[in-house]
Amino acid sequence: MDWLLDPLNYDFMRQALMAGVLIGVLCPVVGTFLIVQQMALLGDVVAHAVLPGLAIANFLQIPLLLGAFISGMISTFVTTWIQTQSKVKIDTAMAITFSSFFALGITLLTTLKSRLDLEELLFGDILGITVADVWQVGLITVAILIAVKFFYKELLFFTFDRLGAEASGLPVNAINLGLMTVITLAIVAGMKTVGVILVMALMISPAAAASLLTTELHWMMMIGSGLGVLSSLIGMYMSYFLNIPSGPAITLTLFVCFLLALLFSPSQGVLTSHFSMAKGQNSLD
């Protein structure tokens, strides 16, 4: 058991694990809404698009979180604007937006002579997580979970049948804006732990694995969160003992979780459904 407790002797590891657990709960909840709207790549757009905001915030000496949030929100508006104003489809609009914002971010980081460490931003840095960071992630997580619980039935209706929801009089534009805000906040919160690129994995992989294990949205969120926390913890320990960056360690653990669900899901697993078919065949014989 010593190996389990050993990392906890260090402040940075305790803080990293706490941040990891919080992000592990939060990201899959938000990612679930992206998956059911077939917009998984939007997380990627926002994740890349926070870079210009980080560069400018660093230059102007304002909170990085604020800069990242504004920049991420602008990217969602730009994506929607391109899609609605032309015949360009949503996936193309997303590809254009995220690459452009990412390029702008790197350009700004260079020209503004930012002291931000690009590698740390992209891949996360568990050594750099402070107590203040943990509090920040904690507040964002609690606020988002309360909002999702409070607006659950509206979010369910909106993400299932947007036109039906609008026809019934729900303020769909406000709900959409709320969702974009929540997605951007979750990405900003996950930035420190896993980095802007890999935070996407924490949003999508556990929720996607959960979607293979259940048929109800709230269960998809809860199972997704469970897998997110588990993967965060396993990834952090791997990062500590194997001396690999935390982001990739968590992401690879998430992929293993997804793979297991894909192969062994009781109802939809590639192998389990194969075996149950074979069993059914035998009983017919």
Next chain:
Amino acid sequence: MLEVENLSVSYRGISALEAISLSLMPGELVGLIGPNGAGKSTLIKAILGLAPCQGQVLFNGIPLRRQRRRVTYVPQRSQIDWDYPVTVWNVVMMAQTKSLGWGRRPGNEAKRLTSAALDRVDMLTLKDRPIGQLSGGQQQRVFLARALAQQAELFLLDEPFTGIDKKTEAIMVDIFAELSAQQKTLLVCSHEWGDNLNRYDRLLLLNRKLLADDRPQAVMTMDNIQRAFGSNMPSRFTQPRTMRLVS
């Protein structure tokens, strides 16, 4: 009474609907027909205020968009992702979302309405089933149950008869008659053509413009078909009373 005055819709400079004016009376079951791309779904969406449009839509003298609880919309089945993780019960419960208000959980009344609507379409026994495991007809009945549970006065249905079984068709025809008797107003968009259209009190023939608005027998004439389809009229379109349009 639903009054539509000079409703026009255009997408990126291309006109989709031109100056549509019509009125629907309480208790009327009206069919909206026309070739593919005629703007049938667009008209329904424009009436609901879901598509950018010019013109006026009044329900009992007040703009419809200010009283959306009195109208219910059944979208085309193809518009929905049927792999969405949700059960039959929760889809029908969506009808109560607006009336319950923010943050409120469904109470006994909401549950009673949901249960009664599912029972009416013979889907109560399947209430816990994920929607992805339903047949096309069953999916359509779930959406009809959601519309019933909303207790609206005006029903707008987009292609409800497409790809369904005989049982579902019989249930829907029965429910439409029942709603009509309760003085509800129904506008049903359909790409069918033939004797089935006699089930409607009135037909609206659409192809960007409103080409005919009359009793089924008066609308289903060769002359009207030619006006609606123009040179694109299917070659086997010789016996309009027995033909179905090919989608």
